[in-house]
Amino acid sequence: MxxxxxxxxxxxxxxxxxxxxxxxxxxxxxxxxxxxxxxxxxxxxxxxxxxxxxxxxxxxxxxxxxxxxxxxxxxxxxxxxxxxxxxxxxxxxxxxxxxxxxxxxxxxxxxxxxxxVGVIKVKDFTTTKNNYNAIIITLISSIIGMIFGCLIVLIRYVFKKQ
CATH class of the missing domain: 1.10.287 (Helix Hairpins)
Incomplete structure (x- = not known):
């Protein structure tokens, strides 16, 4: 204009x-x-x-x-x-x-x-790389959490039996 x-x-x-x-x-x-x-x-x-x-x-x-x-x-x-x-x-x-x-x-x-006044547009700014890392971190955290949860339940079960 x-x-x-x-x-x-x-x-x-x-x-x-x-x-x-x-x-x-x-x-x-x-x-x-x-x-x-x-x-x-x-x-x-x-x-x-x-x-x-x-x-x-x-x-x-x-x-x-x-x-x-x-x-x-x-x-x-x-x-x-x-x-x-x-x-x-x-x-x-x-x-x-x-x-x-x-x-x-x-x-x-x-x-x-x-x-x-110009506005700079950043092209090819994707969040897919971060999404893959977030999915991997979530899966590993869930697996480790389930393992610790099962270990705690098993340890309590063993000590209760004795």
Whole structure:
């Protein structure tokens, strides 16, 4: 395979990964935006609940002071969330996807040169010589083992009779 073909194949693989990470980034950004919108909606709902529960009869009541404090804080929270630009707070996986995209975009294979690597094949490598030796060793060991086994049985038989 030539260097040009190999570089082309590697570039195709890299391009597939880039497309995959772009899609993943798009999905994660949509999820993060929905989480942000959900947080804003929750804060708006909480603000409306606190405003509805506010008792306007007595302004010095500690309950009303707490409600005013909550209204102020919820208003600040909503304003902060509306100006929020960083989606990685809601989806931390976006950081990894961005890093992978930047890394893949920095790879340049076009000017690379690949060296050929050869594999040495050993012909006529047979194990038949070793198999014959193993068979002979096994047979001799079995015969010697049977002889010793029979001798031990015979010696025990002789000494038992006496």
């Amino acid at each position: 030539t260097n040009h073909k190999l570089a082309k194949k590697i570039n195709i693989i890299i391009q597939r990964h880039v497309e995959f990470y772009k899609q993943e980034k798009y999905i994660l950004e949509k999820i993060a935006n929905r989480k942000l919108k959900l947080d804003i909606d929750k804060a708006n709902y909480e603000l409306e609940m606190v405003k509805d529960n506010r008792n306007e009869k007595d302004v010095r009541d500690s309950y009303n002071i707490l409600n005013d404090f909550l209204i102020d804080n919820l208003t600040r929270k909503i304003n902060l969330l509306k100006t929020f630009k960083d989606s990685t707070v809601f989806e931390p996986q976006l950081i990894a996807v961005d890093v992978n995209l930047e890394t893949l975009k920095d790879i340049n294979i076009k000017n690379s040169v690949f060296n050929k």
